[in-house]
Amino acid sequence: MTAALTVEDLNGWYDDAHVVQGVSFELAEGKVTALLGRNGAGKSTILKAVMGLLRRRSGKVALGSRRIDRLPPHRVALSGLGYIPETRGIFPSLTVAENLTVAARPAADGARESWTLARVFDLFPRLAERRQVGGGQLSGGEQQMLAIARALLGNGRLLLIDEPTEGLAPAVVADIETVLQDLKRSGITVLLVEQNYPVALRLADNVLVLGKGRLRWAGDEPAFRSAEDVRQTWLGV
Numbered sequence: 689m690t691a692a693l694t695v696e697d698l699n700g701w702y703d704d705a706h707v708v709q710g711v712s713f714e715l716a717e718g719k720v721t722a723l724l725g726r727n728g729a730g731k732s733t734i735l736k737a738v739m740g741l742l743r744r745r746s747g748k749v750a751l752g753s754r755r756i757d758r759l760p761p762h763r764v765a766l767s768g769l770g771y772i773p774e775t776r777g778i779f780p781s782l783t784v785a786e787n788l789t790v791a792a793r794p795a796a797d798g799a800r801e802s803w804t805l806a807r808v809f810d811l812f813p814r815l816a817e818r819r820q821v822g823g824g825q826l827s828g829g830e831q832q833m834l835a836i837a838r839a840l841l842g843n844g845r846l847l848l849i850d851e852p853t854e855g856l857a858p859a860v861v862a863d864i865e866t867v868l869q870d871l872k873r874s875g876i877t878v879l880l881v882e883q884n885y886p887v888a889l890r891l892a893d894n895v896l897v898l899g900k901g902r903l904r905w906a907g908d909e910p911a912f913r914s915a916e917d918v919r920q921t922w923l924g925v
């Protein structure tokens with residue numbers, strides 16, 4: 689079976705700093721893959737490189753069998769990659785409903801059941817209640833929910849999510865995890881960067897470990913749990 693996403697020999701730079709170094713991996717269709725690594729390992733930069741957001745990068749990126757590494761970021765997004773950056777990327781001056789409406793895209797032909805405003809409000813009742821509130825007025829957890837909802841309405845085949853629980857209170861972290869579990873059950877393919885390892889491992893089918901810009905380990909979640917040396921060397925846990 690073709691992987692949902694294939695990344696081959698990906699390199700990324702900020703000016704002269706070679707931050708992502710020869711990284712290769714595949715995302716299995718319908719699975720959650722956690723990308724783990726210490727602060728500064730290059731996790732966010734990998735997501736930016738996949739989205740075409742780095743000024744300088746090299747390597748091959750394919751969505752299914754389609755090369756996307758020469759496309760500009762908006763075309764990468766339209767080709768089916770939903771990206772939720774660490775900064776969440778919502779419009780503070782638009783209402784919740786407006787934030788959602790401007791993000792909506794029809795699903796590609798033959799796609800699974802597509803995401804609509806109604807379906808998103810089912811998944812996030814809190815956003816339905818707050819639909820007329822400005823994006824900038826939302827709590828951190830609500831903003832994260834809005835960011836996820838916006839990405840879903842893009843009706844892509846794949847979601848790249850950068851640290852969805854960062855900076856949130858424990859009760860809100862639990863809410864976000866519940867939503868991500870629902871999404872996992874819906875069969876969407878996810879690449880999840882998450883520093884909260886218990887949350888990441890409850891969600892993940894597969895794990896990638898990044899250290900100092902290079903891929904250090906890849907395997908399934910049970911194998912990761914028994915790879916104590918990998919965890920100690922590259923994650924310090």
Ligand SMILES: Nc1ncnc2c1ncn2[C@@H]1O[C@H](COP(=O)(O)OP(=O)(O)OP(=O)(O)O)[C@@H](O)[C@H]1O
Nearest residue numbers: 702705707725726727728729730731732733734883
């Ligand atoms: N915009 C930038 N300009 C220059 N250097 C950057 C920029 N963003 C990140 N870096 C550097 O690139 C390296 C990788 O950063 P990156 O943000 O990808 O790490 P990360 O694994 O996502 O870390 P964190 O867990 O802190 O989010 C770090 O050394 C960081 O300081």
Ligand SMILES: [Mg+2]
Nearest residue numbers: 731732733774
């Ligand atoms: Mg990061």
